Amino acid sequence: MEKISVFAPATVANVACGFDIFGFAVDSPGDVVELTRRDTPGVRITDIIGDGGRLPREAARNTAGISIQRFLQHIDRTDIGVDVLLTKQMPLGSGLGSSAASAVAGVFAINELLGRPLQTIELLPFAMEGERIACGSAHADNVGPSLLGGFVVVRSYSPLDVIKLDTPAGMFATLVHPDIEVNTKDARFILKNEVSLKNAITQMGNVAGLVAGLLKPDYDLISRSMVDVIIEPVRSILIPQFGEVKQAALDSGALGCSISGSGPSMFALCRDLATAERVGQAMQQAFLAVGITSEAYVSEINRQGPRVIG
Amino acid sequence: MEKISVFAPATVANVACGFDIFGFAVDSPGDVVELTRRDTPGVRITDIIGDGGRLPREAARNTAGISIQRFLQHIDRTDIGVDVLLTKQMPLGSGLGSSAASAVAGVFAINELLGRPLQTIELLPFAMEGERIACGSAHADNVGPSLLGGFVVVRSYSPLDVIKLDTPAGMFATLVHPDIEVNTKDARFILKNEVSLKNAITQMGNVAGLVAGLLKPDYDLISRSMVDVIIEPVRSILIPQFGEVKQAALDSGALGCSISGSGPSMFALCRDLATAERVGQAMQQAFLAVGITSEAYVSEINRQGPRVIG
Numbered sequence: 022m023e024k025i026s027v028f029a030p031a032t033v034a035n036v037a038c039g040f041d042i043f044g045f046a047v048d049s050p051g052d053v054v055e056l057t058r059r060d061t062p063g064v065r066i067t068d069i070i071g072d073g074g075r076l077p078r079e080a081a082r083n084t085a086g087i088s089i090q091r092f093l094q095h096i097d098r099t100d101i102g103v104d105v106l107l108t109k110q111m112p113l114g115s116g117l118g119s120s121a122a123s124a125v126a127g128v129f130a131i132n133e134l135l136g137r138p139l140q141t142i143e144l145l146p147f148a149m150e151g152e153r154i155a156c157g158s159a160h161a162d163n164v165g166p167s168l169l170g171g172f173v174v175v176r177s178y179s180p181l182d183v184i185k186l187d188t189p190a191g192m193f194a195t196l197v198h199p200d201i202e203v204n205t206k207d208a209r210f211i212l213k214n215e216v217s218l219k220n221a222i223t224q225m226g227n228v229a230g231l232v233a234g235l236l237k238p239d240y241d242l243i244s245r246s247m248v249d250v251i252i253e254p255v256r257s258i259l260i261p262q263f264g265e266v267k268q269a270a271l272d273s274g275a276l277g278c279s280i281s282g283s284g285p286s287m288f289a290l291c292r293d294l295a296t297a298e299r300v301g302q303a304m305q306q307a308f309l310a311v312g313i314t315s316e317a318y319v320s321e322i323n324r325q326g327p328r329v330i331g
Numbered sequence: 332m333e334k335i336s337v338f339a340p341a342t343v344a345n346v347a348c349g350f351d352i353f354g355f356a357v358d359s360p361g362d363v364v365e366l367t368r369r370d371t372p373g374v375r376i377t378d379i380i381g382d383g384g385r386l387p388r389e390a391a392r393n394t395a396g397i398s399i400q401r402f403l404q405h406i407d408r409t410d411i412g413v414d415v416l417l418t419k420q421m422p423l424g425s426g427l428g429s430s431a432a433s434a435v436a437g438v439f440a441i442n443e444l445l446g447r448p449l450q451t452i453e454l455l456p457f458a459m460e461g462e463r464i465a466c467g468s469a470h471a472d473n474v475g476p477s478l479l480g481g482f483v484v485v486r487s488y489s490p491l492d493v494i495k496l497d498t499p500a501g502m503f504a505t506l507v508h509p510d511i512e513v514n515t516k517d518a519r520f521i522l523k524n525e526v527s528l529k530n531a532i533t534q535m536g537n538v539a540g541l542v543a544g545l546l547k548p549d550y551d552l553i554s555r556s557m558v559d560v561i562i563e564p565v566r567s568i569l570i571p572q573f574g575e576v577k578q579a580a581l582d583s584g585a586l587g588c589s590i591s592g593s594g595p596s597m598f599a600l601c602r603d604l605a606t607a608e609r610v611g612q613a614m615q616q617a618f619l620a621v622g623i624t625s626e627a628y629v630s631e632i633n634r635q636g637p638r639v640i641g
Binding site: 215 | 348349350351352353484485486487492494496522523524525526527528529531532533534535536537538539540541542543546547552555556561
């Protein structure tokens with residue numbers, strides 16, 4: 022194969038109660054990486070479309086580029102040369118797993134291009150290296166669901182233990198990205214290093230309830246469990262109108278609503294498409310009430326992860 | 332009906348990673364409550380067998396007695412009179428949910444005796460009142476599984492939200508009660524009020540993993556998830572030989588091993604009966620190495636909760 026084009030999905034990390042351990046993928050938006058083999062060795066970013074010139078073009082500093090480089094080093098094929106064309110189809114720094122989608126699309130594409138030398142799950146560490154370049158830490162709660170699809174639990178980092186959970190058929194996610202910026206490093210910096218045992222117990226109960234709700238499945242239990250007493254009360258102060266937007270989502274029938282990743286995007290889970298669309302409109306209106314425009318995305322939970330599109 | 336006899340099972344609370352939120356019931360041991368209607372109103376403890384005279388005979392101060400009293404008040408039938416004969420079939424203060432089993436047996440028996448005015452799940456608050464008398468707090472992680480059977484998540488106390496999970500068919504529990512005493516209040520007192528965010532995240536990952544492992548089911552995932560980085564490192568110092576006993580269980584094939592409730596009993600989960608018996612022997616030998624005798628119980632996970640035995 023000489024050329025391949027791969028789409029990898031956006032993701033919602035944390036999912037209310039599951040800070041640093043839960044994430045799920047959506048069908049849209051997502052990023053596209055097109056790889057073309059070339060004769061001279063090395064990974065070269067030929068262009069990035071849709072980033073407004075903000076992302077590094079140097080492969081070793083680009084989340085897709087570094088993931089592909091590490092993959093080629095691992096399989097001992099640094100003799101291979103590829104041109105990378107990255108098309109960003111979602112806002113940067115939005116809390117929707119933008120860097121993860123690019124990294125996953127890149128490493129999934131190179132593995133396909135070379136005839137699948139590795140299993141999909143084995144690609145995870147290389148995509149995590151992309152996260153390290155983009156965010157400063159090799160976290161897996163975005164790349165995990167983007168690569169595997171579905172709802173993912175990152176149980177442990179050493180050793181890496183990522184578990185895919187089935188989700189109820191027909192469950193929809195609404196993502197709303199307000200046109201404001203939150204620096205991911207700020208969003209982590211304001212968190213406290215200690216939590217009360219009482220809050221930790223409450224959170225563990227909700228973590229258990231959400232996993233049980235997804236697997237049973239039990240929508241009411243999912244809804245009751247989408248409560249975050251540790252992170253959301255702190256991070257939500259960085260998102261203007263957070264309380265109003267969340268209440269608008271719940272009033273419109275969302276199972277739950279919280280911050281997507283480190284924000285500023287917010288997400289809601291819903292029982293069906295009609296509810297998810299109504300919830301998206303209500304959330305956008307609540308942002309607009311204070312003059313904040315936004316983009317809304319409504320989609321099913323993505324089940325397959327990345328897909329070859331050309 | 333004039334007379335009824337009910338068995339309610341012992342329980343393991345916490346279950347490694349799930350402090351205050353997880354518990355499961357076993358088929359044995361357990362307590363038996365025999366109720367006999369009498370003409371004069373009020374709840375009377377006629378005798379308690381097997382407690383060595385240590386439990387209060389006054390109904391309002393006895394965990395079974397108070398549960399029955401609160402039930403009768405709730406259904407507005409304080410005109411009813413019952414004699415209560417309580418037979419303890421497990422050690423007191425052992426961490427095996429002794430007070431919970433008595434409370435559950437009592438309230439389940441009175442509900443049956445009166446023709447089931449309430450659903451089983453509705454009996455939970457009355458059994459919790461028994462726990463309040465016995466332990467100082469109306470916790471549900473023993474009475475929940477003793478009443479409902481199986482593996483139970485206490486997701487929330489306000490409102491009370493108790494979720495029953497299916498467990499893999501054929502999973503066995505080994506309980507070992509060393510002949511030493513740990514005061515439950517001491518066991519709670521030595522816990523810190525704060526936990527690090529890092530440890531809370533690790534624990535949440537294991538909570539999610541254990542629930543997923545039980546529901547999938549996936550024994551390896553159950554095993555990897557039975558890790559407690561918050562409570563066990565503190566409480567285990569109250570149990571002589573804890574590390575050796577745990578290692579003996581794991582070396583003998585247990586999926587995991589930790590403290591049962593607040594101790595001093597320890598439990599292990601196992602894939603089958605033969606392993607559970609081998610694990611029990613290994614744990615007892617490890618206690619015996621420092622001269623501590625013990626009782627071991629091996630049983631399947633109880634699935635039905637209390638049962639009428641006469």
